[in-house]
Amino acid sequence: MKRWLKGAHRLRVTLWTLIVPPTTWAVHFLFSYLWVAISCERIGRWALFPTAFAIGTVVALIVILASGVIAWQQSRTPGDPPPHNEGTDIDRLRFLAYSTMLLAGLSFVAVIFTAMPVLMLGDCR
Amino acid sequence: MRGKSSAISILTAGFLAGCNTHQSTLAPFGADAADIRHLFIMMLVGAVLIAGGVALLMRHAVRAPEGSIDHRKGMRIVLWLGGIIPTVVLLGLLAYSLPYMKPRPASPADLTIAVDGEQFWWRVAYAPPGRPPILSANEIRIPTGRTVAFRLSGGDVVHSFWIPGLAGKMDMIPGRINSLVVRADKPGRYRGQCAEFCGLSHALMAFDVIAMPPAAFDAWLAEQARPARPGDAAGARLFAENGCGGCHGIAGVNAPSRIGPDLTHFGSRRTLAAGILPMTEANVAAFIRHPEKTKPGVRMPSFPQLSDDEAIALARYLQGLK
Numbered sequence: 244m245k246r247w248l249k250g251a252h253r254l255r256v257t258l259w260t261l262i263v264p265p266t267t268w269a270v271h272f273l274f275s276y277l278w279v280a281i282s283c284e285r286i287g288r289w290a291l292f293p294t295a296f297a298i299g300t301v302v303a304l305i306v307i308l309a310s311g312v313i314a315w316q317q318s319r320t321p322g323d324p325p326p327h328n329e330g331t332d333i334d335r336l337r338f339l340a341y342s343t344m345l346l347a348g349l350s351f352v353a354v355i356f357t358a359m360p361v362l363m364l365g366d367c368r
Numbered sequence: 369m370r371g372k373s374s375a376i377s378i379l380t381a382g383f384l385a386g387c388n389t390h391q392s393t394l395a396p397f398g399a400d401a402a403d404i405r406h407l408f409i410m411m412l413v414g415a416v417l418i419a420g421g422v423a424l425l426m427r428h429a430v431r432a433p434e435g436s437i438d439h440r441k442g443m444r445i446v447l448w449l450g451g452i453i454p455t456v457v458l459l460g461l462l463a464y465s466l467p468y469m470k471p472r473p474a475s476p477a478d479l480t481i482a483v484d485g486e487q488f489w490w491r492v493a494y495a496p497p498g499r500p501p502i503l504s505a506n507e508i509r510i511p512t513g514r515t516v517a518f519r520l521s522g523g524d525v526v527h528s529f530w531i532p533g534l535a536g537k538m539d540m541i542p543g544r545i546n547s548l549v550v551r552a553d554k555p556g557r558y559r560g561q562c563a564e565f566c567g568l569s570h571a572l573m574a575f576d577v578i579a580m581p582p583a584a585f586d587a588w589l590a591e592q593a594r595p596a597r598p599g600d601a602a603g604a605r606l607f608a609e610n611g612c613g614g615c616h617g618i619a620g621v622n623a624p625s626r627i628g629p630d631l632t633h634f635g636s637r638r639t640l641a642a643g644i645l646p647m648t649e650a651n652v653a654a655f656i657r658h659p660e661k662t663k664p665g666v667r668m669p670s671f672p673q674l675s676d677d678e679a680i681a682l683a684r685y686l687q688g689l690k
Contacts, residue, residue: 356459363466368471368546
């Protein structure tokens, strides 16, 4: 775990990695709707416990959590005190890392909020 | 002083309008409405507690001297009170309320009642398992203690079926059937209302709901399955001569119609014009002559050519259909 965190520290947060958590949330959200629509249309009822959906949710949460941990590691890069609002590489990195971390937190909660009704309601009406 | 008491009266009147036992989620006679009331009270108590907590914090924040907390402590307060606690509270509320939102299971043995929303009345068809459907309109009777499956649709535009004391509302959409499974627990006479704006007389589109003990309901339904026993001969002649049967079906007299409300047991209903007027001879006669006076935008044509005596004779005939 420690080695993994050390490796995470070496990764560079960019605008591309910033969009990983919200994109995962968006894909999971779309998947939830499709899952319900296809399940109800094809078999006319709800699976007792939609295993594939639960696995998909766990995978989405792991991806978001990993993005959050990497971003958290990088936001702790040692250096001058805040505010980090200079046009330098290190301030840019800190800004992107912190934003990614906040987005990961939001996306993590959002995926749970989306998954709960799908798992608990289980009805096509 | 007078202005103040008027303002208080107006505000109180708004709240008092909710104090009734025949059309209120807060006075439930069905299991689902009881759940909704429970959730409402839980949410209300939670909201009041949170609002009180926020007010206390604001008071503290305004009174605290500047610089009494450092940046780090301030950020920690933002993280906990602005992020973590609201998330956990919302998660808890969602987990608590989701089981209440689960639709009630239905079984094939349940009585099915098909209800179509029309401008501005309700087409009702009881479909007891294994028996032919029984047509009715503008009044719904259900047994207590048994689940009943409503199959809801719209005949012309989108309506919404809402019996506040029984369950939540459900849209009635043309070309689509929505299912609503309910269970009434307390016998009595209640009221439902269209809850989706559907035209000029939307507010005048209501219906009576009568929850009956199962044995009494079964006897009533058996009675409803019988054809009408028309009495008044003069009224029957007027009904035929004026072409009423073109839109209104009366089992045993003419063929069922898809246009207007079925009148087979019209006289046994308690209200007229979709829950708007008491079922009296004078009201029925006046409605036949000028339905648009009671319901603007109604599709039924006026019959001003009928004399008072003729309208009364027709009303007497219709009220005799029990």
